[in-house]
Amino acid sequence: MKRTAIYLRVSTDKQAQEGDSIPAQRDALRKYVKEHNYILVGEYLDDGISGTKEDRAEFQRMMEDVKRGLIELILVTKLDRIHRSLRNFLNMQDTLDKYNCDWLAIWEPMYDSSTPQGRMIINTMMNLAQFEAEQTGQRIRQVFQYKREKGEVLSGKVPCGLKIENKHLVADENFENAKKIFEHYREHGNLRKTVDYAISIGVMLGSSGIKKMLKNERYRPFVGADLFDDVQMLFSKNIKYNTYRTYIFTGLVVCAECGGKLGGHTRSHELQYYRCLRHFNKGNAISPCGNSGTIGERVIERYLLEHVKEMLTEYLFQKQQDKPKDNSKRIATLQKKMGKLKDLYLNDLINLEEYKKDKQNYEKEIASLQTPVQRDFSAHEAVLQMNLEEFYPALTQEQKRAFWRSIISKITFSKDRKIEVFFL
Numbered sequence: 001m002k003r004t005a006i007y008l009r010v011s012t013d014k015q016a017q018e019g020d021s022i023p024a025q026r027d028a029l030r031k032y033v034k035e036h037n038y039i040l041v042g043e044y045l046d047d048g049i050s051g052t053k054e055d056r057a058e059f060q061r062m063m064e065d066v067k068r069g070l071i072e073l074i075l076v077t078k079l080d081r082i083h084r085s086l087r088n089f090l091n092m093q094d095t096l097d098k099y100n101c102d103w104l105a106i107w108e109p110m111y112d113s114s115t116p117q118g119r120m121i122i123n124t125m126m127n128l129a130q131f132e133a134e135q136t137g138q139r140i141r142q143v144f145q146y147k148r149e150k151g152e153v154l155s156g157k158v159p160c161g162l163k164i165e166n167k168h169l170v171a172d173e174n175f176e177n178a179k180k181i182f183e184h185y186r187e188h189g190n191l192r193k194t195v196d197y198a199i200s201i202g203v204m205l206g207s208s209g210i211k212k213m214l215k216n217e218r219y220r221p222f223v224g225a226d227l228f229d230d231v232q233m234l235f236s237k238n239i240k241y242n243t244y245r246t247y248i249f250t251g252l253v254v255c256a257e258c259g260g261k262l263g264g265h266t267r268s269h270e271l272q273y274y275r276c277l278r279h280f281n282k283g284n285a286i287s288p289c290g291n292s293g294t295i296g297e298r299v300i301e302r303y304l305l306e307h308v309k310e311m312l313t314e315y316l317f318q319k320q321q322d323k324p325k326d327n328s329k330r331i332a333t334l335q336k337k338m339g340k341l342k343d344l345y346l347n348d349l350i351n352l353e354e355y356k357k358d359k360q361n362y363e364k365e366i367a368s369l370q371t372p373v374q375r376d377f378s379a380h381e382a383v384l385q386m387n388l389e390e391f392y393p394a395l396t397q398e399q400k401r402a403f404w405r406s407i408i409s410k411i412t413f414s415k416d417r418k419i420e421v422f423f424l
């Protein structure tokens, strides 16, 4: 008979249209309270303010009631109803802990603050959300700052990487970057990530700029028809499904033959698979790869779900057997070097500034050797505790991606279709 509060919030019209309106949330939450024989002690409703703002009146009122000991459990439909900002969330969590109040997102049952697995997942996801919010903000700032400085040079009529010479369009010195942007989009199929990538190589365009670029027919003869058409196909699919496809395993899956990354690809609408880019982009590769195999995303997922616990157990056991590295020799060498350094200074062979700087470097290294880093395997252990069959299917593509990334460093795929998994 838990004393339960329900918290309701809608932040955009889109959410309201998608069956996520206040009445829909209220019905679902009340039903949940009833089904579990909880006591409903309060309903709190905030309307339409950004999730990062902390001054939400009803939310504050609810937290006051928590502090008065009136509430043991807060129910929301989804996590983003509570907080988008990690810092604010952690502030709230401290208060909730202090007053023994749990919370649960009923449409996302893996977010359950009363279990250790739930806690681990919540922390992972909140970290991810915060990271994304920061990235987006930073990306927008970078683009604006650049445009201010350069006076909008990039939105001219001639596309980036091409120039007009004798009335003909030809590649210029930036063309390699333009091509890399096409390749990146083909590999990841994700516009947002491609914008990040473009900025990282100095092409300061926002998402509409990159989209225009990728759809601009004038690039076709320059980047090659294959690449151009692949990109168009990916585009039309993404638009059709109104989602920028997330590949769960890009960056993690690696070709066992050539060591290159496998690229994500989509076949017949939904089927996502991976293949060695150095094989399939033979024309561009310096040394083409012989791995012509493709592996489906579902296949990798199934393999991991079936084997991950067994593999993790083995991995953690191995890690336990590993002896801590003996650093004493290296430390002795460094101490000797410091002695010599002092001699150099005393004999006027180096000046005080040089002496101080080098001494500091040696001291830093010695300190780091004396306190070896403790590896944190809590994510691995949490996975061992989880009911994966229940937990995993409820995740979004992004969350699945984050989930595997929290424990796996690399998955290799060989010519004879062998998968090998390496953990962090």
Ligand SMILES: [Zn+2]
Pocket (backbone or CB within 6 Å): 255, 256, 257, 258, 259, 260, 276, 277, 278, 279, 289, 290, 291
């Ligand atoms: Zn390969």
